[in-house]
Amino acid sequence: MPSNADMPNGDRLSRRDFLSLTTRGLLSLSGLLGLGGLIRFLSYRPDPAPPAQFDLGLAANYPPGSRTELADARALLIHTPNGFVAYSTICPHLGCRVQPADDGFKCPCHGSRFDRQGAVLNGPAARPLRILRVEEQADGHLILHTD
Amino acid sequence: MALTPTLTGQPEYCLTCHADLPEISPSHPVETFGCVKCHGGERLALDADLAHSTMRGGQNPSDFSVVEASCGGSDCHSGSAGQDRDHIHRVMTSVQATYAGAIAGVRYAFGAQPDQTARLGIFAIDDAQVTTSTGLTSLAAFDPATETAPPVIAFAQNCLNCHLAADPLPGADYARFTGCAACHTPTAGMDFQPNAPTIHRLTTAIPYTQCNTCHNRGNYSLRDMQFHPRTDLYGRSIERPDDRLQDYYQPIGQFTKCEWELDCVDCHTRGEAMGDGDIHSHKLEIQYVQCRTCHGTLAESPLTRTIADPNDVALRLAFLNPVLDLKVGDTIMVTEKGEALWNVRQRPGGRFEMVGKATGARYTVPLVKGSACTQKLDQQESRYCHECHAVQR
Numbered sequence: 272m273p274s275n276a277d278m279p280n281g282d283r284l285s286r287r288d289f290l291s292l293t294t295r296g297l298l299s300l301s302g303l304l305g306l307g308g309l310i311r312f313l314s315y316r317p318d319p320a321p322p323a324q325f326d327l328g329l330a331a332n333y334p335p336g337s338r339t340e341l342a343d344a345r346a347l348l349i350h351t352p353n354g355f356v357a358y359s360t361i362c363p364h365l366g367c368r369v370q371p372a373d374d375g376f377k378c379p380c381h382g383s384r385f386d387r388q389g390a391v392l393n394g395p396a397a398r399p400l401r402i403l404r405v406e407e408q409a410d411g412h413l414i415l416h417t418d
Numbered sequence: 419m420a421l422t423p424t425l426t427g428q429p430e431y432c433l434t435c436h437a438d439l440p441e442i443s444p445s446h447p448v449e450t451f452g453c454v455k456c457h458g459g460e461r462l463a464l465d466a467d468l469a470h471s472t473m474r475g476g477q478n479p480s481d482f483s484v485v486e487a488s489c490g491g492s493d494c495h496s497g498s499a500g501q502d503r504d505h506i507h508r509v510m511t512s513v514q515a516t517y518a519g520a521i522a523g524v525r526y527a528f529g530a531q532p533d534q535t536a537r538l539g540i541f542a543i544d545d546a547q548v549t550t551s552t553g554l555t556s557l558a559a560f561d562p563a564t565e566t567a568p569p570v571i572a573f574a575q576n577c578l579n580c581h582l583a584a585d586p587l588p589g590a591d592y593a594r595f596t597g598c599a600a601c602h603t604p605t606a607g608m609d610f611q612p613n614a615p616t617i618h619r620l621t622t623a624i625p626y627t628q629c630n631t632c633h634n635r636g637n638y639s640l641r642d643m644q645f646h647p648r649t650d651l652y653g654r655s656i657e658r659p660d661d662r663l664q665d666y667y668q669p670i671g672q673f674t675k676c677e678w679e680l681d682c683v684d685c686h687t688r689g690e691a692m693g694d695g696d697i698h699s700h701k702l703e704i705q706y707v708q709c710r711t712c713h714g715t716l717a718e719s720p721l722t723r724t725i726a727d728p729n730d731v732a733l734r735l736a737f738l739n740p741v742l743d744l745k746v747g748d749t750i751m752v753t754e755k756g757e758a759l760w761n762v763r764q765r766p767g768g769r770f771e772m773v774g775k776a777t778g779a780r781y782t783v784p785l786v787k788g789s790a791c792t793q794k795l796d797q798q799e800s801r802y803c804h805e806c807h808a809v810q811r
Contacts, residue, residue, distance in 0.1 A: 321427075361424055365451075365493055367424070367447060367450045379444065380444065380447060380450065381737070382737035393729050395501070
């Protein structure tokens with residue numbers, strides 16, 4: 272194996288060139304890694320916010336007097352003689368899902384009870400159930416707004 | 419696996435690894451609370467070390483060092499006293515947490531303070547609203563380094579294992595968490611080693627075995643300032659029904675052997691066990707339920723209250739531990755301070771029925787009035803009652 276002293280000058284990689292090449296290589300590598308991280312960061316998409324409106328289908332599917340639990344929307348849709356009314360089934364105390372009861376609604380977590388109009392019968396909830404907007408569109412579809 | 423709890427509305431990925439954990443209690447459903455609300459942690463991290471890096475209290479977010487951040491909030495456990503939602507304040511000021519009574523007693527006994535009024539607690543604490551005649555406004559932190567009496571120093575070294583902020587003594591008999599979970603997470607009998615699989619449960623149905631992790635495993639001797647485990651327990655005695663009589667509460671040897679089928683929480687109220695919101699110098703300032711509270715005297719029947727308000731705290735407590743279906747209109751016993759003994763209800767015909775909070779067992783409560791009891795009206799301490807009423811007699 273020839274020593275450096277035996278190699279022609281044109282084939283020799285000087286120490287300076289070696290260090291320079293290595294430095295550039297490492298800088299390029301770290302730049303690529305950084306760029307990859309930046310692309311990943313910029314392309315991050317947070318989970319979409321939960322929908323604020325729900326197409327409930329045709330109003331005719333909800334006959335007068337019906338009480339329909341809408342699990343996805345966390346709401347109860349009631350077809351009253353005066354039209355459609357929807358209550359949020361999220362307890363205003365801490366957010367548990369209230370359940371229909373004989374006299375209205377009850378919270379399975381902490382025992383709050385609400386009457387059929389969502390008013391507080393007993394705490395710990397201090398506020399009534401939220402009434403949600405129900406819109407009947409020209410095509411007969413009901414749209415529930417939960418925002 | 420992403421979960422967006424209703425309470426926070428912020429997605430968290432904890433269930434990716436922890437989907438097998440049981441719900442901690444019906445009052446804290448995971449779909450509502452999620453994990454991060456109570457435990458802290460990095461909600462979006464999928465790397466275990468990163469996800470756990472900012473958890474509060476390790477496995478126990480109810481440790482007093484972090485309890486306000488974990489369990490507090492006006493709708494949760496640091497609300498107002500009027501709404502009975504001041505749980506954190508009550509427990510932090512209780513003698514079980516401050517250990518103020520033991521500290522004051524030992525310091526007084528060995529000349530470090532002139533009387534038994536508490537001045538020091540395990541931690542410094544203030545109480546802006548004193549409501550009882552024995553309540554104190556503040557305690558400074560007990561600092562053994564400033565003590566000069568050798569017995570007090572030995573007490574600090576050897577006898578501070580039972581207050582709610584202290585890690586327990588090693589061994590399954592003493593196994594408990596700190597903070598709220600010391601009582602509300604049933605750990606008695608667990609092999610409670612660091613980093614061992616833990617228990618994910620909160621309950622108000624607290625069995626006597628949980629109380630025993632502090633109250634019945636031995637005594638602290640003032641002679642040598644050492645803890646002396648009971649020697650009359652054979653092996654690992656807890657959680658064995660046949661041991662209940664032997665294993666039952668033995669405060670410094672004065673075991674009643676009377677109500678041994680009950681659990682401590684069946685008689686002792688939440689105010690006694692968890693504090694009344696005031697800082698006290700001695701447990702006798704807070705512990706007041708006696709035999710007569712439920713059994714009355716020859717002259718008086720026990721005190722009662724008919725539930726009229728649907729917001730009555732008795733209904734809330736019965737809801738959280740539904741061993742009986744308590745309703746508006748029911749008559750329950752109350753203590754002389756007005757605390758609800760919500761598990762003792764009057765039944766048709768007038769008899770009183772107690773339901774075990776941890777066992778669900780039902781007992782008819784015998785009344786002294788109208789019985790053949792020969793008690794003297796001025797002798798109502800339990801020692802007088804136990805002259806006749808003990809398991810041996």
